[in-house]
Amino acid sequence: MARPEPGPVEVLIVCPVRDAQGTVAQTYVDVDRALRYAGVRARIVFVDRASGDRTRELLEEYRRKDPRIRVLALPEVGGDAGVLEAAEAGSATAIVVVPAPGAATPAAFRAVLGALGRGADVPRRRGGVWGYRRPPAPGVRVA
Numbered sequence: 001m002a003r004p005e006p007g008p009v010e011v012l013i014v015c016p017v018r019d020a021q022g023t024v025a026q027t028y029v030d031v032d033r034a035l036r037y038a039g040v041r042a043r044i045v046f047v048d049r050a051s052g053d054r055t056r057e058l059l060e061e062y063r064r065k066d067p068r069i070r071v072l073a074l075p076e077v078g079g080d081a082g083v084l085e086a087a088e089a090g091s092a093t094a095i096v097v098v099p100a101p102g103a104a105t106p107a108a109f110r111a112v113l114g115a116l117g118r119g120a121d122v123p124r125r126r127g128g129v130w131g132y133r134r135p136p137a138p139g140v141r142v143a
Helices: 024-038 055-065 079-089 106-117
Strands: 011-017 042-049 069-074 094-097 130-133
Touching: 011 024, 024 042, 024 055, 024 106, 042 055, 055 069, 094 106, 106 130
Parallel strands: 011 042, 011 094, 042 069
Antiparallel strands: 094 130
16 A cells, blocks of 8 residues: 655654565564654665665565655665765654664654654664764754
8 A cells, every 4th residue: 555755754764774585574564663653754765785685676666655765775885874875865854773673663763753852963772773863963962
């Protein structure tokens, strides 16, 4: 089922993946569920780091069905480079990174988004999920 195109993006969700054909479906379901629970408009960017399996093919299927999704294909680079590349491509006010399958729990999203909502520039990592306000302000506040 296609989801409606979101309005202005509040949050950019970045999911770095590589050779994740066995886990990318669960990551997508977890992120979708957490976003519905949090009630925020978001863009979801899957950063495929040179997967040698069907990961990219699966991501393209999700992208065709869900207009919130973008797929960024990069050569084999570290996860942080993929996160930075995705962040530069977006215009969201906050960026949340889901580094691994199972990390995108509603509780983790609620904690990170709540800290951002209370003014933190860089909330502490919650359940593997981490984020930051964009652009980072001078005198970054950690919560």
